[in-house]
Amino acid sequence: MSEWYKVGKIVNTHGVRGEIRVISSTDFAEERYAVGTELMIRHEGKKEEVKVVVRHHRKHKNFDLLQFENYHSINEVELFKGATLYVSEEELSELGEGEFYYHEIIGCSVVTEQDEELGKVKEIIETGANDVWVIQRSGPGKDILIPYIEECVKEIDVEQKLVRIHLMEGLIE
Template identity: 75%
Template sequence: MSEWYKVGKIVNTHGVKGEIRVISSTDFADDRYAVGTKLMIQGENNKQQTVVVRHHRKHKNFDLLQLEGYHSINDVEPFKGSTLYVSEEYLEELEENEFYYHEIIGCTVVTEAEENLGKVKEIFETGANDVWVVQRAGGGKDLLLPYIEDVVKEIDIENKVIRIHLLEGLLE
């Protein structure tokens, strides 16, 4: 049985012809939502359903998907609020120093002095670089960490640890 990885959240329908509006949590939206790709939708009560992408396009900050066999707004309305997953069989080997979001989320972030800052809970794109949202170890306000060379010094996926250089003002 293959693993499934989160790639987005269905936030609404779009139009009347069965499109769904997705906020993606993947760097590779064009690959994840390519025509013919199987996705799993997990909704309320962890109910799961496998679907196949019929059409994909970008609209503003959303990915719009049409699924095979779903031709009207009434067909896709129940999917609102559900999470989208892709099977590991669709994941490609990445270049050195490239990572999938699911590999980064959950990693413990430590400073060069080995101070535990917390765990990465979310990633979002800003255009220039990704920003990692770190849930603080001792509670409090989340830390927003820019994924840039000056800050992120080492990523150890096997041990789920990210070592960073703490720039002045980053903790405020």
């Protein structure tokens, strides 16, 4: 049985021809939503799953618009609102040296170069220039935002689920 990884949340329908509006949480949207890609739709807290095949993909504002094979009207996709989209492990391609999937980074413990534990990566935000990792603190306090840049992120060990960073001035209040 293969693993399934979250790639987005279906927030609404779009038009009357069966398109859905997705807020992506994937690092390679063009690849994830390529024509012919099999995705799984699951509502949180429910056991039922629907496997679909991407028929069409396009970007619109901050959303990815998808249309699936055999779903041609708004009435057929209305029930997908609020569901989560997943991609199979088999659909993931090999990455180059020093490249990582979001699901490999989310959940990693984050420590400073002096081994001070800061917390765990809970989310990754794409900003355009570079990604920003949201670190949920181990103790009290606001989340820490860490830019994914060479000067800050010094070491990533996905096997150990550990990220070592250089704590740049001003990152923690």
